[in-house]
Amino acid sequence: MNESSSSARPHLPLARAAAGVLLGLTQGFGLYLVSNNLSGIQGSLGATAAEASWLSTAYFASALWATLLVTKVRLHFGLRVFAMASLWLFLVVCALHLAADSLGSALAVRAALGLAAAPLSTLAIYYLMEALPQRLAPVALLLGFACLQVPGPLSRVISPELLELGRWHGLFVLDVALALLSLAAIHAVPLTPQPRQPAFNRGDLLAFPLYAVGLGLLCVVISQGRLAWWTDAPWLGQCLAASIVFMSLYALVDLNRVNPLVDLRWLASPYMVRFIIAVLLFRVVLSEQTVGVVGLMTVLGQSNEQMRGLFGFVSVGLLAGFLLAIVIAAKRGASPLAVLAGLMVLAAALMDSDATAVSRPEQFYASQTLLAVGLGLFFSASLLMGFGPVLQEGSRHLVTFLAAFSGAQVLGSLLGSAWVATAVAERQTWHYAALAQHLPIGDPQVALRIAQLGGSVARVVGDPAARALQGLSLLQQQVTRESFVLAYNDVFLSTAVLAAAMALWLAVLAWRGRRAAAPAAVAPAAASS
Structure with a gap:
């Protein structure tokens, strides 16, 4: 950051920091407000749950490659043109959401938003990096990505009111408002011009x-x-x-x-292969929160309204994870962060694996807050350990690294969601069959339970035969619910095993890295003596 301009305008660093936070929140809410509320908006679009899921697919399918494109656009055309064009594009697409009233139009707009939102993450990080001194660039990097991640849990806290305001369109009133504020912010607080360089051929x-x-x-x-x-x-x-x-x-x-689009040979180096595998696997285990616990609560009849307190704690835990990472990395380096994050996920998954049919969000406050802290720690570790080699080599692999990092994040999240949903479906079928075979209709205790359940509807169902059928149906519902709870517990245990294996692997890598670094540190000292 220019020292003279800072002294002339002492408020400029604070203004840039505020603009960076605003841009990060704008990009994050643009993604998570829809993906976390598909069940609440499918009725507005007249779509089934399977059809509504394409809204998230459309967004990720374009966002997956958009980071590579926008990074090259920024390098080729310059930062200011990039900033203005990306904000206007994001604002227009958000406004189009307000006019989308069918599934087809909504899918087209969501795909466009996946492209339009990608530049905002870059802008958020640039603003925060210019707000802090050069020596605090890693801190600015972590804060920028924290602003991009916090809207995930926070969107579940604020979405009930937005859905009441206008259902599908209510979610995008906030997006449009944030986009307008972001546009005003980049007009009022310009970034320092950056040199341009040819990026396309x-x-x-x-x-x-x-x-x-x-x-x-x-x-x-x-x-x-x-x-x-x-x-x-x-x-x-x-x-x-x-x-x-x-x-x-x-x-x-x-x-x-x-001049390749992505340097595949560099990505195939042992360090980058290990890095990408670690990011993918950790994103998979973190799906225990975004898909596992949320899915379990949904099965037990809990909505975002009932889970607001839970995700309020998760939001605080995520921020705490990033702040804790800054403190630990300053004293111990980045390598212990990933190991500590793995241990936190292990502990959280074990805590969740004894859920029952009467579990409610309150029982998950401690475990999910711990898991959120682990997410903040690992995200910080992956950024610091990934950007280190890139910066040491003069940033010539920056485009490749950003494409690989963002791609691993998105694919890891999708793989985690797919794994959890698939495992739950298979385990639920197995548990249902196991429970059902121990409930023969001829068993006196089973017959008594059916009669008790049928008696609960006696006021509205007078026919004894109909009451018996209602009792049997209610028993089947209870068995189905119990089988889902057992299936989710199996998934939580599997997550704990995977997290334990990852923590051990990361600990071995950290130990090997320290052993390799020790001779390099001793050599200069010996030469000077």
Whole structure:
């Protein structure tokens, strides 16, 4: 940041920090307000649950490759043009949401928003990095990504009022308001101009469509497989095959270019392979919160209204995780953060694995807050450990790293959701069969229970035979609910096992890294003596 301009305008760092926070929240709410409220908006669009799920798929299918595109656009056309164009595009797309009243139009707008929202994360980080001194650049980086993550749980806290305000359109009143405020902020608080550099060449005209279509089809397969079911829908296999073909063609093109779209050879280095695997796996285990606990609470009849307190604690825990990461990284470095995060997820998953049919959000306050702190720690660790090698090499791999990091985050989230939903479906079927075989109709205790349940509707059902059928139906509902609870407990235990394995692996990597760094630290000291 320019020292003279700072002294002339002492309020400028604070204004830039506020603008960065605002931009991060704008991008985050644009994603999470819809993805966390699909059940609440499907009625507004006249869609089934499976059809409404395409709203999230459309967003992620475009957002998955948008980071690469917008990073190149920023480098090629300059920061100010990039900032103004991206905010206007985001504002227009948010406004179009207010006019979307059918599933088809909503899908088109959500896909456009996935592209329009991608630049806001870059702008948020730039503003926060300029708000702080250069020596605090890692702190600014972590705060920027914290602003992008907090709207996830926070959207569940504020969405009930927005849905009451205007159902589907009510969610986007906030988006439009935030977009207008963001547009005013970048007009009032400009960023320091950055040097431009050529970022596009003619080979990108072939490579980029192959890259975008391949990733988009992969996103469709992962997000829709658990709903259409993996082996029951032939079109899923066709999409997967097409994705493999497109990505193979893209790799064939890019590996033979002097200036590739993404440096695949650098991504294939051992360090980056380990980094990407770690990000993918950790995003999978963190689905215990976004899909596991939320799914369990939904089965038990809890809505966002009842879960507001839970996700209020989660929001606080997430912020605490990022702040704790800054303190630990300053004293111990980034490597202990990932191990500590894995241990926190392990503890949280074990705490959740004894849920019952009478569990309510209050029973998950401690575990999910702990899990949120773990998310903040791991996200911080992945950023610090990933950006380190990039900055050491002069940022020539910055575009590749951002594309890989954002892609691993999105794909990891989708894979986690798919894994949890698939595992719950399979385990629920198994538990239901196991419970049902121990409840024969001829058993006197079972017959007594059916009679008791039937008696609960005696005031409205006078026919004894009809009451018996109602009692049997209520018993089946109880068995189904219990089987779902047991299935989610199995998934939580599986998450704990995976988290334990990850914590052990990350601890071994951290230990090896310290051993490798020790001789390098001793050599300069010996030379100076």
